[in-house]
Amino acid sequence: MAVVFKRPHALKDVSLPYCPGCSHGIIHRLVAEVIDELGVEGEAIGVSSVGCTYNNYLFFNCDMAQAAHGRAPAVATGIKRVHPDHVVFTYQGDGDLAAIGTAEIVHAAARGEKITTIFVNNAIYGMTSGQMAPTTLLGQVTQTTPYGRKPELHGYPIKVCEMLSTLEGAAFVERVSVHDIKNIMNAKKAIKKAFQTQLDKKGFSIVEVLSTCPTNWGLEPVEAIQWLQENMLPAYPLGNFKDKDMEV
Amino acid sequence: MGEKLLMKGNEVIAEAALRAGCRYYFGYPITPQTEIAHYMAKMMPKVNGTFIQAESEVAAINMVYGAASAGARVMTSSSSPGISLKQEGISYASCAELPAVIVNIVRCGPGLGGILPSQGDYFQAVKGGGHGDYKLVVLAPYSVQELYELTVEAFNIADRYRVLAMIMGDGTLGQMMEAVEFRDKEETPDFKKDWALTGTGMNREHNVVTSIYIKPEELEAHNIKLQKKYEQIALNETRVEVYNCDDADIIVAAYGSVARIVKNVIKMAQKEGIKVGLIRPITLWPFPSKAFEKYAQVPKAFLTVELSAGQMVEDVRLAVNGKNNVHFYGRMGGMLPTQKEILDRIKQILK
Amino acid sequence: MTHQEIIIAGFGGQGILSAGRILAYAGMLEGKNVSWLPSYGPEMRGGTANCHVIISDEPVGSPILNSATALIVMNGPSLEKFESFVVPGGLILTDSSLVTKSPARKDIDVCEIPATKMASDMGNLTYANIILIGKLIAKTGVTTIQNFTEALKKVLPEKKHYLIPEEIQALEAGMNY
Ligand SMILES: Cc1ncc(C[n+]2csc(CCOP(=O)(O)OP(=O)(O)O)c2C)c(N)n1
Ligand code: SF4
Numbered sequence: 001m002a003v004v005f006k007r008p009h010a011l012k013d014v015s016l017p018y019c020p021g022c023s024h025g026i027i028h029r030l031v032a033e034v035i036d037e038l039g040v041e042g043e044a045i046g047v048s049s050v051g052c053t054y055n056n057y058l059f060f061n062c063d064m065a066q067a068a069h070g071r072a073p074a075v076a077t078g079i080k081r082v083h084p085d086h087v088v089f090t091y092q093g094d095g096d097l098a099a100i101g102t103a104e105i106v107h108a109a110a111r112g113e114k115i116t117t118i119f120v121n122n123a124i125y126g127m128t129s130g131q132m133a134p135t136t137l138l139g140q141v142t143q144t145t146p147y148g149r150k151p152e153l154h155g156y157p158i159k160v161c162e163m164l165s166t167l168e169g170a171a172f173v174e175r176v177s178v179h180d181i182k183n184i185m186n187a188k189k190a191i192k193k194a195f196q197t198q199l200d201k202k203g204f205s206i207v208e209v210l211s212t213c214p215t216n217w218g219l220e221p222v223e224a225i226q227w228l229q230e231n232m233l234p235a236y237p238l239g240n241f242k243d244k245d246m247e248v
Numbered sequence: 249m250g251e252k253l254l255m256k257g258n259e260v261i262a263e264a265a266l267r268a269g270c271r272y273y274f275g276y277p278i279t280p281q282t283e284i285a286h287y288m289a290k291m292m293p294k295v296n297g298t299f300i301q302a303e304s305e306v307a308a309i310n311m312v313y314g315a316a317s318a319g320a321r322v323m324t325s326s327s328s329p330g331i332s333l334k335q336e337g338i339s340y341a342s343c344a345e346l347p348a349v350i351v352n353i354v355r356c357g358p359g360l361g362g363i364l365p366s367q368g369d370y371f372q373a374v375k376g377g378g379h380g381d382y383k384l385v386v387l388a389p390y391s392v393q394e395l396y397e398l399t400v401e402a403f404n405i406a407d408r409y410r411v412l413a414m415i416m417g418d419g420t421l422g423q424m425m426e427a428v429e430f431r432d433k434e435e436t437p438d439f440k441k442d443w444a445l446t447g448t449g450m451n452r453e454h455n456v457v458t459s460i461y462i463k464p465e466e467l468e469a470h471n472i473k474l475q476k477k478y479e480q481i482a483l484n485e486t487r488v489e490v491y492n493c494d495d496a497d498i499i500v501a502a503y504g505s506v507a508r509i510v511k512n513v514i515k516m517a518q519k520e521g522i523k524v525g526l527i528r529p530i531t532l533w534p535f536p537s538k539a540f541e542k543y544a545q546v547p548k549a550f551l552t553v554e555l556s557a558g559q560m561v562e563d564v565r566l567a568v569n570g571k572n573n574v575h576f577y578g579r580m581g582g583m584l585p586t587q588k589e590i591l592d593r594i595k596q597i598l599k
Numbered sequence: 600m601t602h603q604e605i606i607i608a609g610f611g612g613q614g615i616l617s618a619g620r621i622l623a624y625a626g627m628l629e630g631k632n633v634s635w636l637p638s639y640g641p642e643m644r645g646g647t648a649n650c651h652v653i654i655s656d657e658p659v660g661s662p663i664l665n666s667a668t669a670l671i672v673m674n675g676p677s678l679e680k681f682e683s684f685v686v687p688g689g690l691i692l693t694d695s696s697l698v699t700k701s702p703a704r705k706d707i708d709v710c711e712i713p714a715t716k717m718a719s720d721m722g723n724l725t726y727a728n729i730i731l732i733g734k735l736i737a738k739t740g741v742t743t744i745q746n747f748t749e750a751l752k753k754v755l756p757e758k759k760h761y762l763i764p765e766e767i768q769a770l771e772a773g774m775n776y
Contacts, residue, residue: 050360054360066360068329068359068360069329069360070304095277099276099303099304100276100303100304100305102303125277127279128277128278128279128282129279129282131277131282131285131286131301132301134303143282143285143286143289144277144285144286144289144299144301145289146286146289146290147293154301252627254620254623254624254627254633254635254753279639280639363639419639420636420661420662420663423636423637423639424634424635424636424662425620425623425634425635425636426633426634426635426659426662427627427632427633505661505662505663508659508660508661508662509660509661509663511658511660511661512660512661515660584663586665587661587665588665
């Protein structure tokens with residue numbers, strides 16, 4: 001009998017601690033499947049950031065480092081420069097990457113650092129229980145925007161892919177979502193492409209994954225998926241923003 | 249005094265700041281102090297104040313630098329890893345003599361550590377975590393009522409001396425609810441801030457807020473001025489609670505939430521015929537050395553209890569100055585000493 | 600003399616923290632010294648929640664409890680975790696609809712109340728915590744129905760005040776069980 005569904009080797013056999021309906025679990029699995037398919041687990045070194053996934057170093061089978069809040073791209077830079085032939089990736093949330101870590105991600109991309117960033121955009125701070133993130137939508141109510149996010153007070157959401165794709169050093173930039181099977185398949189393709197970009201030494205690669213945080217959105221898992229489709233998809237259009245392969 | 253309310257420590261800090269006239273708050277989320285930001289986010293718009301969730305603690309402390317330069321009462325709050333990030337700004341603001349209040353609801357380190365109560369930031373707060381010769385006034389409340397009183401005090405001390413004042417608590421104080429009574433109105437002295445950046449209006453010399461003095465003579469003079477100011481603060485602003493110390497068998501030194509545990513120990517010990525005293529520093533800097541000097545030869549020994557590997561104990565030893573034995577008992581990582589553990593240690597010392 | 604050290608424990612979402620808060624508020628209105636301390640941080644995510652409440656004639660020392668005069672548990676793991684905290688002669692109240700095991704100790708007073716079942720019969724599962732608090736009040740006398748009602752007014756947002764009569768009904772159901 002053929003095995004059609006099994007845990008990727010790159011993911012340890014432990015149950016993940018995330019809330020019901022949270023996208024982090026799916027994204028972990030996709031990253032692990034890609035590591036398996038590319039056969040790079042032995043060369044892979046991941047960097048966990050600070051957020052709900054702060055301890056995902058426990059879940060991936062490859063070597064892992066834990067970085068200070070926002071600094072994962074800098075830590076990854078250090079690792080990559082020591083091991084230029086290894087596959088180095090960061091896994092970061094929107095608070096981590098687009099608020100406190102904006103300088104690090106922009107400069108890692110600008111340097112064309114040959115690392116891959118998995119950027120999980122759930123439009124909120126999960127770990128610290130629901131404050132505004134740089135990606136929080138206009139009008140969205142959070143613990144620190146109790147009257148809704150207002151442009152005149154809180155500014156506008158940051159579109160990370162659009163911004164980073166303007167940088168010469170960024171080789172692969174794509175936004176995906178994991179709210180249904182078709183999109184999950186697409187997300188995996190993009191993650192694989194991003195890792196391949198790194199293997200081909202083309203430059204910096206990032207995949208932004210739109211995801212759910214039912215707990216801090218105050219929604220049931222199914223409602224959260226609906227909310228993502230209705231609110232996040234229009235604000236954060238899916239698609240490829242940069243692929244040096246396609247450039248002539 | 250008004251009505252007795254049951255409130256969370258973190259919320260009382262925010263409420264006290266608002267009552268003290270603070271209308272600017274800049275912060276970045278971190279457990280276990282985030283309720284301060286949540287409270288400010290809700291209340292600031294109602295009093296025409298400003299709440300900004302900064303992109304980082306580095307940005308938040310520099311927003312504080314700006315608002316304080318402009319002459320406003322301003323506050324930021326964070327917890328240990330975030331306070332580490334603020335150290336650069338703290339050093340700069342101290343040199344520029346800017347008044348502001350910083351809250352540190354300490355969690356366990358080093359590193360990302362954990363979120364449970366700790367007193368591991370004592371050295372950072374009182375010995376200067378940033379570069380250069382500067383001091384913060386560090387206030388260590390031990391009850392929710394004191395969080396209110398001392399937060400208001402912190403603003404007044406900051407304005408009176410043009411220094412940074414820090415409120416240092418831990419997750420127990422920040423998260424616990426206890427009764428608190430607010431005064432109907434805070435009496436804020438009129439601090440004339442003629443140094444502040446308000447625009448010259450074309451009718452005065454320009455004001456400058458800076459922390460750079462390239463000429464060594466000028467920088468030394470500025471440092472001497474700062475040190476004189478710190479001496480004045482030490483003279484006028486030292487606060488301490490001395491409890492049950494007259495003819496005590498042993499005196500325990502403890503601050504913040506640990507002092508609460510020690511007060512329970514004092515009762516337990518009494519039942520066994522052991523007289524335990526408590527010296528509770530309320531200002532960690534300036535350190536209440538005088539109280540320790542005064543009682544140095546009264547008990548058979550001193551015991552410092554801390555949620556750290558032994559930090560304040562160094563200041564206790566300096567103050568006791570060899571006139572008595574100073575023992576130490578500490579827990580780390582968010583583990584708390586039980587009353588029995590402390591009492592056992594006391595009995596062991598007295599044996 | 601009143602001196603109660605109470606631990607309330609169960610799953611997040613069962614109203615563990617708010618039950619403790621209302622109780623503490625009622626104790627304060629009674630003229631007692633009180634403290635309330637929740638478990639906090641990511642440990643709460645989807646998992647367990649507990650709070651420590653002290654109601655006393657004397658000033659409250661540490662709000663962190665190493666022992667308890669009374670324990671309310673609303674799930675099995677909490678009984679396992681906290682049973683040993685209770686002082687000899689102390690009280691354990693369990694929601695027997697959810698806690699299938701009985702406390703093993705013989706040196707304490709045990710009340711097993713099917714609070715969740717009773718609450719569901721009343722048409723609102725969220726009253727299970729109040730039913731248990733009712734029994735605690737009946738057993739210890741830490742506060743009165745009057746002060747508990749006043750505390751509800753203080754703790755609940757205005758728009759939820761219409762629920763107060765039902766909450767008091769739940770409280771009385773617990774007291775009389
Ligand atoms: C210097 C510093 N500041 C603040 C924090 C507290 N903190 C922990 S996680 C987090 C934000 C996480 O949000 P996000 O990156 O969006 O990830 P999510 O939890 O949503 O997955 C913050 C602010 C910290 N650990 N260190
Ligand atoms: S809080 Fe949000 S982001 Fe964090 S695990 Fe839960 S659902 Fe996921």
